[in-house]
Structure formats: C-alpha cells, structure tokens
Amino acid sequence: MQPADPFMQRSHLLGFIGAGAMAKAMIQGVLQSQAYAPTQIACCSATGRTSQALSKQTGIACLANAADIVASCDTVVIACKPLELEHIGPVATAPHKPLIMSVLARRSLQDLRKHFPDARVVVRCMPNTPVRIGFGMIPYSVETPLNPPDLETLHSILKALGSCLEMPESDLPAATALSGCGPAYYFKFTEALCQAAIAQGLSPSIAAHLAKQTALGAAQLMQTSQESIPELIKEVAHPGGITESALAYLDKQHFDTIIKEMIATTAHHAQSF
Ligand SMILES: NC(=O)c1ccc[n+]([C@@H]2O[C@H](COP(=O)([O-])OP(=O)(O)OC[C@H]3O[C@@H](n4cnc5c(N)ncnc54)[C@H](OP(=O)(O)O)[C@@H]3O)[C@@H](O)[C@H]2O)c1
Numbered sequence: 001m002q003p004a005d006p007f008m009q010r011s012h013l014l015g016f017i018g019a020g021a022m023a024k025a026m027i028q029g030v031l032q033s034q035a036y037a038p039t040q041i042a043c044c045s046a047t048g049r050t051s052q053a054l055s056k057q058t059g060i061a062c063l064a065n066a067a068d069i070v071a072s073c074d075t076v077v078i079a080c081k082p083l084e085l086e087h088i089g090p091v092a093t094a095p096h097k098p099l100i101m102s103v104l105a106r107r108s109l110q111d112l113r114k115h116f117p118d119a120r121v122v123v124r125c126m127p128n129t130p131v132r133i134g135f136g137m138i139p140y141s142v143e144t145p146l147n148p149p150d151l152e153t154l155h156s157i158l159k160a161l162g163s164c165l166e167m168p169e170s171d172l173p174a175a176t177a178l179s180g181c182g183p184a185y186y187f188k189f190t191e192a193l194c195q196a197a198i199a200q201g202l203s204p205s206i207a208a209h210l211a212k213q214t215a216l217g218a219a220q221l222m223q224t225s226q227e228s229i230p231e232l233i234k235e236v237a238h239p240g241g242i243t244e245s246a247l248a249y250l251d252k253q254h255f256d257t258i259i260k261e262m263i264a265t266t267a268h269h270a271q272s273f
Contacts, residue, residue, distance in 0.1 A: 014157070015073030015098075016043040017066045017088060018080035019051040022103055025132040026077065026161060027058055033134055035160035044069050046080070046087070067091055070098060070116070075153055078102040078112070082273075089115035099150055101157070103127055105176055108272040109143045109169055121150055126172060126180045127161060136162030137182070139175035177266035185262075190215055 014036055016023045023043060030036045038059035044066060045051035055062035063069055066088045070076055075098060080088065082104045097120035102112050105126070112122045125140040138158050146154060158164035167175060190211045197207040221232060237243040 012042040012061060012073045013040040013075065015041070015063070015069035015076045017069050017076060017078050018084070019043040019045040019054040019062075020079065020081075021129075022127065023050075023077065023079035024054055025129055025136075026079070026103075026127065026157075027054065027060060029131045029134055029136065029161040030157060031058060033160035035156055042069060042073060046084070071096060073098055075099045075101060075157070076116075077157075078104055080104070082106050085111075085115060090117055091115065092118060099123065099153060101125055101154065105180070105270055106272050109141065111272065113143065121146060123154060124169065124172060125158065125164075126176050128180050129183050131161035134160065134162055137179040138162060138164040139167050139172060139179060140164060141167060141169040141172055173267040173270035173272075174263070176270040177263045180270070181266055186215065 014030070016027065027041060027043070030041070031038060039061075041058075042061040042063050043051045043054055044063045048062070048064075051062045054060065063072065070091045074096075078085065078088075078100065085104060085107055097118055098116075100112060100116045100119040100122045102122070102124050103126065104112075104124075107124070109122050109124055112124070113119070116122065122143045123140055123146075124142075125138050127136050127138045130136045131138065138161060140154070140158065155164065193211045193214075194204070194207040197210065198204055202210070222229060225232060227235070233247070237247055
C-alpha cells in the first residue's frame with residue numbers, strides 16, 4: 001500500500017500559533033484581500049481565549065494547540081510573544097514539513113529552527129499594524145533561498161498585507177525599529193500636532209481632521225512623487241517663510257539627533273536574544 005500523501009492530510013493552508021493583535025491584523029488582511037478564505041485558516045492560543053474569540057469573529061477554525069496547527073497546516077505563522085516561544089516546542093512536524101513564518105521580534109532563524117526542527121523552511125517577518133488594511137510594510141529574512149513554490153506562498157500572504165522586502169537577518173533589528181515600530185511614531189507625531197493645534201484654539205475634531213488628512217496627503221506625495229523627501233520639504237519651506245522657521249526650530253531642538261538616538265536604541269533592543 002502506498003503511504004498516504006502527507007499534503008492531503010492537511011486540513012488548512014494557513015495556521016496561526018497565537019491569536020492576539022498581530023495574528024488578528026494579519027488574518028483580517030488576508031481575508032480582506034481574499035487571498036485566503038476563512039475555511040483555509042486555523043489558529044490556536046495558550047488559554048483558548050483569544051483564538052476562540054478570533055474564530056467567532058472571522059469564521060476561521062480554532063484548534064487546540066500548536067501541535068495541532070503544525071500537523072494540519074501547510075504554512076504556520078508563529079504569532080505569540082517572543083518569550084512565549086519557550087512554551088511551544090520543539091514541535092515535531094513530520095510527516096508534514098510546513099513552511100514556518102515567524103513574526104516574533106528578537107527570535108533568530110537559528111533559534112526558530114531549534115523549535116521546529118523538521119520545518120521545510122523557516123522565514124522571519126517583521127510586519128506592522130497597517131497589515132490590517134493591506135498597507136503594511138513587511139521586511140523578511142529567509143534561512144536558505146526559497147524555492148519558487150515557497151516564495152509564491154510567502155508572497156501570496158505578504159503581498160496581501162502590503163509591501164514586503166527581503167533582507168539579510170542582520171538588517172532586521174534596524175528594520176524593526178523603523179517600520180515595525182514606525183506606525184506608533186507617526187501616530188505620536190500626529191497626536192502631538194493635534195494637541196498643539198488644540199492649544200492654539202482649534203476644536204479636537206477639527207485638529208484631528210486636519211492632522212490626519214495632512215499625514216495622508218504627505219504620505220501619498222512621498223509615495224507617488226518623483227522628488228526626493230528633501231526636495232518635497234523645500235517645496236513647502238520657502239526661504240524666509242513660516243515653514244522654514246518652524247523647521248529651524250526643530251533643528252535648534254536637535255530633532256534629527258533625537259530620532260537617530262531613538263532608532264539606535266530601539267534597533268539595539270530588537271537584536272536577537
Ligand atoms: N504589535 C505589533 O505592532 C507587532 C509588530 C511586529 C511584530 N510583532 C510581534 O507579534 C507577536 C505577537 O504580538 P501581539 O501584539 O499579537 O501579542 P498579543 O496580542 O499579546 O498575543 C499573543 C498571543 O499569543 C498566544 N499565546 C501565548 N502563549 C501561547 C502558546 N504557548 N501557544 C499558542 N499561543 C500562545 C496568546 O493566547 P492567549 O492569550 O489567548 O492564551 C495570544 O493569542 C510578538 O512576538 C511581536 O514581537 C508585533
């Protein structure tokens with residue numbers, strides 16, 4: 001008798017170990033883009049609290065634990081907290097050899113391989129929260145060059161969530177500090193602009209409307225214009241004008257140095273354990 005084809009035993013294409021904020025954002029992204037149907041996705045969590053809620057909300061399956069996810073899914077996304085990986089595995093994946101895709105900060109490819117020794121291939125991704133609406137930025141690193149079908153699988157997920165870019169693992173800490181954490185920097189800056197405008201007498205709703213639309217317009221311009229960012233700045237900040245004096249004030253307060261130090265510190269924190 002021929003041995004059963006292990007691929008045929010897999011009931012789901014995409015599985016998530018962890019069903020918290022990032023798993024939810026990614027699942028919402030792939031469902032919204034229709035890259036996957038709810039019936040093709042499964043998740044699990046430690047207590048079952050988040051996985052049951054996510055299953056109810058999205059229609060995806062909720063399985064009992066990580067071993068069940070690994071056994072029944074072709075691609076497995078590791079989306080628990082970095083330290084929680086210690087409670088998972090090593091998970092034997094034979095006869096299945098799933099593609100393992102981790103979103104964990106600070107967990108190296110080598111470290112992940114120890115937890116999933118039989119994985120077909122291990123990939124490290126660093127998504128950000130805009131994946132929820134298909135506007136994420138996802139730098140990733142691979143253990144070994146992916147074969148075309150695996151690359152297609154990876155891109156079918158990542159491109160449904162936004163833009164992705166392969167890079168050496170040694171660049172991931174800086175990428176984490178920039179795009180992984182980045183949405184929070186833009187939100188913080190926008191919130192500071194709102195509060196400053198409210199202090200000048202604008203209502204909170206008008207300040208928020210102006211600040212958000214300005215962020216959106218500036219982002220679209222950066223994305224679509226042929227001009228560099230310094231050129232776009234110059235277009236607003238005419239010599240002797242009020243924008244130039246605003247930027248001069250930021251320079252006097254060492255704005256660039258503050259950002260440089262923040263990114264350096266964050267990239268240092270994002271180094272693997
Ligand atoms: N948030 C971001 O912007 C961002 C960006 C890039 C990468 N990440 C990465 O995404 C990962 C998850 O972050 P998050 O914000 O989504 O965390 P979170 O909301 O706290 O979710 C953690 C999830 O892991 C589950 N879990 C814990 N132990 C588990 C186990 N032994 N087996 C299976 N599931 C387990 C939890 O389940 P229960 O609570 O239900 O038990 C929960 O569903 C982190 O490693 C982080 O580095 C986050």
